Amino acid sequence: MTASPVDILVTNGIVLTMDGAQRSIPNGAVAIRGDRIAAVGNAADLAGGSPGRVIDARGGIILPGLVNTHTHAAMTLFRGLADDLPLMTWLNEHIFPAEAALDHRRVYGGALLACAEMILSGTTTFCDMYLFEDAVARAAQSAGMRAVVGEVLFDFPSPAYGPIEQGFACTQTLIDTFRGDPRITIAVEPHSPYLCAPELLTRAFDLAGRNGLPLVIHLSETAGEVETIRDRYGRTPVGHLDALGLLAPNVLACHCVALSEEDIELLQRRRVKVSHNAESNMKLASGIAPVPRLLEAGVCVGLGTDGAASNNNLDLLLEMDTVAKLHKVQCLDPTVLDAAAVLRMATIDGARALGLGERIGSLEPGKQADLIVIDTHRPHLVPMYHPASQLVYAARGSDVAAVVIDGRLVMENGRILTFDVEQAMEEVTRIAETIARHRPIGAGRR
Numbered sequence: 001m002t003a004s005p006v007d008i009l010v011t012n013g014i015v016l017t018m019d020g021a022q023r024s025i026p027n028g029a030v031a032i033r034g035d036r037i038a039a040v041g042n043a044a045d046l047a048g049g050s051p052g053r054v055i056d057a058r059g060g061i062i063l064p065g066l067v068n069t070h071t072h073a074a075m076t077l078f079r080g081l082a083d084d085l086p087l088m089t090w091l092n093e094h095i096f097p098a099e100a101a102l103d104h105r106r107v108y109g110g111a112l113l114a115c116a117e118m119i120l121s122g123t124t125t126f127c128d129m130y131l132f133e134d135a136v137a138r139a140a141q142s143a144g145m146r147a148v149v150g151e152v153l154f155d156f157p158s159p160a161y162g163p164i165e166q167g168f169a170c171t172q173t174l175i176d177t178f179r180g181d182p183r184i185t186i187a188v189e190p191h192s193p194y195l196c197a198p199e200l201l202t203r204a205f206d207l208a209g210r211n212g213l214p215l216v217i218h219l220s221e222t223a224g225e226v227e228t229i230r231d232r233y234g235r236t237p238v239g240h241l242d243a244l245g246l247l248a249p250n251v252l253a254c255h256c257v258a259l260s261e262e263d264i265e266l267l268q269r270r271r272v273k274v275s276h277n278a279e280s281n282m283k284l285a286s287g288i289a290p291v292p293r294l295l296e297a298g299v300c301v302g303l304g305t306d307g308a309a310s311n312n313n314l315d316l317l318l319e320m321d322t323v324a325k326l327h328k329v330q331c332l333d334p335t336v337l338d339a340a341a342v343l344r345m346a347t348i349d350g351a352r353a354l355g356l357g358e359r360i361g362s363l364e365p366g367k368q369a370d371l372i373v374i375d376t377h378r379p380h381l382v383p384m385y386h387p388a389s390q391l392v393y394a395a396r397g398s399d400v401a402a403v404v405i406d407g408r409l410v411m412e413n414g415r416i417l418t419f420d421v422e423q424a425m426e427e428v429t430r431i432a433e434t435i436a437r438h439r440p441i442g443a444g445r446r
């Protein structure tokens with residue numbers, strides 16, 4: 001080993017590096033010094049020295065932390081509040097009215113609960129779009145998670161900041177407050193082409209470009225959206241953004257369900273990134289994003305759970321299983337989206353989608369130390385011929401045994417070490433009681 005001792009040695013596991021060569025190391029280990037990965041190799045080779053702490057993977061799988069490229073963390077507050085409804089009814093009559101009662105405290109509570117669920121199921125980075133996003137960033141900080149956060153912007157007054165002018169001021173404050181934060185990245189996040197006028201979109205795009213930040217937007221989520229945007233602007237949602245000059249490599253387009261072949265070519269040519277949210281799209285019956293075609297065209301696609309009100313969990317291991325199977329049945333071809341491809345989407349490609357591909361998403365020396373350990377000593381994970389298959393088709397979030405984020409052990413043996421999960425659950429239960437009591441009936445205001 002090199003000169004100074006390592007802080008954490010994660011050893012005795014199958015290391016799936018997710019690096020460019022897709023290297024896996026059968027009896028491997030990862031050495032962590034400070035917030036970085038110091039070495040990845042054979043357990044025997046990294047055994048020397050006296051690491052500050054040893055995490056024994058017990059023959060399980062060591063892999064990069066999972067990346068959730070699209071969620072609304074605080075929507076855990078509305079998990080199961082209104083199910084089995086069409087997207088617009090769900091949004092206008094249930095979600096938007098319930099969101100009108102939100103404040104910093106409630107969003108913090110919901111987001112912290114989401115962090116608990118994500119950490120426990122192996123997610124180390126999430127990209128969030130919501131109201132009161134400073135509270136989401138604080139929750140991520142309390143939990144020790146990595147996050148990309150942005151205040152949602154739309155044409156009408158927000159329950160968080162009021163008129164849109166203040167939405168831009170709010171985004172600027174987020175940018176100033178979290179500049180230089182090791183784990184928090186601010187994004188500019190206009191909701192969608194159907195809730196944002198071209199002026200808003202252009203201004204948001206300029207703000208993101210000036211500050212070198214990601215721009216996150218819902219795009220082409222349903223055929224209905226395509227129709228609306230065609231009626232208003234005479235183009236598809238993707239074509240509309242392109243006509244405004246707003247498609248660029250820093251844009252993360254979420255959903256992208258209803259795409260034409262020209263749309264796919266545009267996304268590829270402009271190097272736009274896509275977040276695929278299969279379970280949310282299934283639950284809201286939005287449709288199936290043409291992911292095999294996007295990948296074939298060379299578009300970078302990451303996975304997202306979307307919010308807990310439209311999924312209803314934030315478990316990326318379960319999401320991977322759904323994604324792999326959904327596209328097989330859609331294409332009537334069991335060879336599409338194999339386990340390795342889906343695992344890339346949940347790790348390195350998710351990181352690239354967020355503009356973090358140089359820092360996280362794979363286990364390589366010099367990268368930030370974000371990794372998880374899967375306990376495979378369980379009946380449903382025995383035997384193990386192919387680790388990637390096991391992860392995608394057989395494992396679930398509760399199989400995650402340890403989580404390291406930025407070189408810090410945040411979960412071990414199913415216990416979160418950074419905050420009190422019992423308290424987080426109690427807080428959300430309390431908030432939910434007030435939401436149920438004060439819930440406006442049929443208050444579709446938008």
Ligand SMILES: [Zn+2]
Nearest residue numbers: 218254306307
């Ligand atoms: Zn969403």
